[in-house]
Amino acid sequence: MDRVYYTPKEIAELLRISDDAVLDLIRRDEIPALRVSSRIIRIPAAGFDAWREGRGPVRRRVRIAALPGDKPAKIGEGEELPDRALSLRR
Amino acid sequence: MIEATTDELLGYLADVIERAERYGAVVQPPNDAPEVEWRRYGNQLVMELEIRPPANRRTLVEIGLAERWRSIGLDRWELAEYGYELRDFELDDRRAFHQHDVAEFVRRFGVSTHEHCEPVMGHATCRHYAGVPCEGALDGLERLYVLWTARTKPDCSRMRCLDR
Numbered sequence: 001m002d003r004v005y006y007t008p009k010e011i012a013e014l015l016r017i018s019d020d021a022v023l024d025l026i027r028r029d030e031i032p033a034l035r036v037s038s039r040i041i042r043i044p045a046a047g048f049d050a051w052r053e054g055r056g057p058v059r060r061r062v063r064i065a066a067l068p069g070d071k072p073a074k075i076g077e078g079e080e081l082p083d084r085a086l087s088l089r090r
Numbered sequence: 091m092i093e094a095t096t097d098e099l100l101g102y103l104a105d106v107i108e109r110a111e112r113y114g115a116v117v118q119p120p121n122d123a124p125e126v127e128w129r130r131y132g133n134q135l136v137m138e139l140e141i142r143p144p145a146n147r148r149t150l151v152e153i154g155l156a157e158r159w160r161s162i163g164l165d166r167w168e169l170a171e172y173g174y175e176l177r178d179f180e181l182d183d184r185r186a187f188h189q190h191d192v193a194e195f196v197r198r199f200g201v202s203t204h205e206h207c208e209p210v211m212g213h214a215t216c217r218h219y220a221g222v223p224c225e226g227a228l229d230g231l232e233r234l235y236v237l238w239t240a241r242t243k244p245d246c247s248r249m250r251c252l253d254r
Contacts, residue, residue: 046114
């Protein structure tokens, strides 16, 4: 697989700007970034490449669709729940 | 509990999709369309998103983002359940952040949320791990994306097992 992410330093080299300028772009939410910790930032490579080429996402229109008589899939479906797990061990 | 108005939820779903695409992920149908939807079942609103980070062509990585919001009054909703999951078929592992069946988890473990960690998909040494609650799908997406970018199997041994 190609690069998964860049560091801010690598972005600075690619764009030929300072590290601080990269951090400023991240702070202004221009470059997509992942905060791994308070000191570590990763820039998703595919997101950066798209940003550099001027390919941004198209914001979706959102509506609410009423679905009477139907039921959604349950979150955690099939998962062994705590009480059941306990009773199985007895 | 996280609360929102209807308008906020409409913008929130658009925000989550936009964030995923800004990371370079591909949002799967039907949410790749120009218009997407919350599905309403009675007094609940449901989000179900499937996105794919870029991966090798022969392998597959999926991030699922599911939420269920419940009405708590006129134009007010609260996040009742969530399930954010990374299924990495390339490395064959799974990580998940869950909040569901809250009463049972609180009664048994004293926590409302839990996590799943499978270094080999489908094989967990612990059914439920303690974890840090997510602050919504944007938070869940970022945390799962960080895990994906590491390109290593998760070290589940460092997590606290709730079932023991």
